[in-house]
Amino acid sequence: QQQVKQSPQSLIVQKGGIPIINCAYENTAFDYFPWYQQFPGKGPALLIAIRPDVSEKKEGRFTISFNKSAKQFSLHIMDSQPGDSATYFCAASRNSGGYQKVTFGTGTKLQVIP
């Protein structure tokens, strides 16, 4: 299975809240789990990434939590701001025939209300 299932599809939070986006995968061959942030009219940009030998990674207000046994990982945004309003994609990648095969989730549209 190559799917990465992402939820929720959309999310509205108040400024200062902590939105949480969840992803689940099936293929245990995945060994790199990036999150991308996409603003309207722009391409996805790498936000933060984690490898499966780490259970948590923080970069500023963004935290990835990783549960290898459950094959799940999530993105938490602390003290969310209106500027965080964007679409977030989780992804999982693995080496496949000498190139990086990346499977993307279907995206979560986040709106942070002032």
Place this chain on the structure above:
Amino acid sequence: NAGVTQTPKFRVLKTGQSMTLLCAQDMNHEYMYWYRQDPGMGLRLIHYSVGEGTTAKGEVPDGYNVSRLKKQNFLLGLESAAPSQTSVYFCASSYRRGASNQPQHFGDGTRLSIL
């Protein structure tokens, strides 16, 4: 530092017309990719290239062709456009050697409508 540049940004085609989308990167990346993004479906890989002169099919290659004559450029062609190819197309690039922990760098997309 331009990164990944896609041209054109917008295009409207009639069914059956052909066109080429251009992607250029200035980061000396070996790997380049073409994705399409449709509502509710995330990003799906069309074709990819692991180096100059080499291309391979991705998840949804039908109706598209690609070429990588120069390391910095990756072209996506539609020979006979169909309405089902209406989408936003993204090009991406990354470092080589198959190391899976290499982030992909994306362009800002080409919004293509087929009437």
